[in-house]
Amino acid sequence: MSVAFRREGDDEHLEPKFEHPIPVGPNLVTARGLQLIKDRVAELQSKVAGLTDDEVALKIAKRDLRYWNTRQSTAEQPPVPSGTTVEFGTRVTFLLNGKEKTLSLVGDDEADPASALVSFSAPISRALMGLEPGDYGDFSGKEDAIEILSVEAVPPT
Incomplete structure (x- = not known):
């Protein structure tokens, strides 16, 4: 039988799941932004811990958690701006x-x-x-x- 007609499994026909792209440059965050990241990490950690049956959902949750863990570990909170010139924050x-x-x-x-x-x-x-x-x-x-x-x-x- 020709290899072209052989089917290994359903997984080979699924859309590939790539890592979330990390924006280029520094990861500047406001106090609110840092808290949003921390909340998202905690939410995803709970989700990963609770998923056991659905392999696809677990892979997606772990991928999302990797992204948010990276964003949390690279977060930089610059000093509070003076408010005299336009700058971050x-x-x-x-x-x-x-x-x-x-x-x-x-x-x-x-x-x-x-x-x-x-x-x-x-x-x-x-x-x-x-x-x-x-x-x-x-x-x-x-x-x-x-x-x-x-x-x-x-x-x-």
Whole structure:
């Protein structure tokens, strides 16, 4: 019989499960972000301990736990920002092409754009970094597309 028609098992037809990619660069976290990571690790440890029958679910949970353990062990909490310039851990209100927006600059794992929490590595964050109220910045190929209205340090929680 030809090897092309031989079937080893159902596992060879499953989607491959890859490790979660780790974002490039430092793993900066806010106090809130670090607590979210710790909570996720604890949740996944409990899940792994409780899984015995479902081999696929156990593999997925262990993969997720490896990711979150790595994120926890590499987490760096920078000093609380002064709130005078846009930096990691600040909330900034600015005009972008004439429209007012407010964003908080947080770590990669804490980012939630729908809640105005943007990763410090996002293009808009990089464009805002280092600016102070009254400053103008370039964004998306446009000069002075950003005007900083206010900056405040986000209190640790």
